[in-house]
Amino acid sequence: MTKKRKVYVAGHGGMVGGAILRKLQQRQQAGEDIELVTRTRAELDLTDQAQVHAFMRSERPDVVILAAARVGGIHANNTYPADFIYENLMIECNVIHQAFSTGVKRLLQLGSSCIYPRETDQPMREDALLTGPLEPTNEPYAIAKIAGIKLCESYNRQHGVDYRSVMPTNLYGPGDNFHPENSHVLPALIRRFHIAQRDGIDEVVIWGTGKPRREFLHVDDMADASLFVLDLPRDVYQANTLPMLSHINVGTGADVSIAELAATVARITGFKGRITCDPDKPDGTMQKLMDVSRLAEMGWAARIGLEDGIRQTYEWFLNQPDAGLRRK
Template identity: 55%
Template sequence: MEQNAKIYVAGHRGMVGSAIVRRLAEAGYHNVVVRTSKELDLRSQEAVRAFFAEEKPEYVVLAAAKVGGIHANNTYRADFLYDNLMIESNVIHESYVQGVKKLLFLGSSCIYPKLAPLPLKEDALLTGLLEHTNEPYAIAKIAGIKLCDAYRSQYGCNFISAMPTNLYGPHDNYDLKNSHVLPALIRKFHEAKQQNAPEVEVWGTGTPRRELMHSDDLADACFFLMQHYNEPGLINIGTGEDLSIRELAELVRDVVGYQGQIRFNTNYPDGTPRKVMDVSKLASLGWHYTTKLEDGVRQVYSEYQQA
């Protein structure tokens, strides 16, 4: 990407989009175009068409999506499917119409079948049934991958797709009702420390294993792919390493400095026993993550305290 190229980052206020904007700025890319959802409704074909015709971005990173936890995904199934289909369809099509040089579409590890072999390889896509609770979101993301491939095949567009693992970082969601596991644990242990509570409840048995990556590492990987990767299909972005929920809870407890006990409430479900990405494809290109989990947790906890 040329240093003065106009780059549109869709979803710049989210955890992923904001990290990508920071990475671009760090690399000296300052001709970055952004719009809030109030300024530009990406679900509107007319609005997206007008935006692309006016701005004519040379590069596009599509990090905008309707997102939420298990409860939101399962409750608002039509909204998650419709909104995400419309967002990606409009942005990808107008990128073709306006001759965008390269587009990066970001999906999610939930695109893989519920019972896919671990670690999750790129070729596991569409080899089995999806997890029911987030099926609408996953279907939309799979459609986005296939849209990129179809525009590449029919029109020669350099549209690529990347699937990040579970993320954490600045601008994360700490709402206990619909946050992911790490921000939920940070908030629980922080509040327990403040209140001198004797114990912190953690859902499930603590045995499921999860892979976690800092959003700044994801942004660095995206920047790398925009420079070096031009293939159809998809590529995983992750650490390739995981740890148990129990180990994660103990790590957060130590970082927060909480002195009480951890109680695992086995009345709550564990969810998927293990979820970790195969990142050998990305590693073969020469990219590897740099933020150690403990360092990353200390960083986001510090930011959480200042919020």
């Protein structure tokens, strides 16, 4: 009898990990011979080396998908820089090393577009990594995610395993964090405009000048891209990465200004009042657009348009009575 392929999804309780888990469950239902392994944060603390060591030896997965991370927007990154660098470094070191130590040959770790220099050329190519200073507001988090890439590359070089990294642009969708202080820009705008529309408030103030441009990818597209990259034959994957750089960008290849994004969210939520900018608040990087040509050449492209995706996300939000107060 053929042994089922055991796949461990680290971070399945988060937005991205949850979307990947749903895709894998759909594959199970379609007859794919896989066994899914998950643990909640209460069951397994990924920052604890001993716990991860014991878990990997007990479960012995064949494949690991590392979607667990401490994440947040500008405010959270500025307020908790030590937490962001420590927790993300520990998660990556523990999961990647303990996966290797128990014989895991294939691993996929998810990073972030913030790994690229603040002033790099747009759109951002994979080879822009480590070519200039990072955006100061999220530098600790970015350094941790760069370390994750280099961990995978180093284990590949020294031990011949197949550890891959995907770098998504800004993600959104069902399961997002809508906390008023610690959320990213899109869920923060959805929550703010929803409350203003609900309570009859005639003005919504957005952080910064509204001029920065951002790219947004629906989490279901990200889950699809992650499994696409994970499933690529090793020679195909290696042929489409750069020498000494094992990561691949994931995005839509299109961006919008924060002001345009706010106008779209206002329209979807039914807000009719004024939208004003607060230039005393930080803008962050002025543009973050991913070069996704490598992934496109391999045959993958995003399917969910931004307005449709925001509308779906808002509908999900409306069905979550506690979503505005949840924290990851």
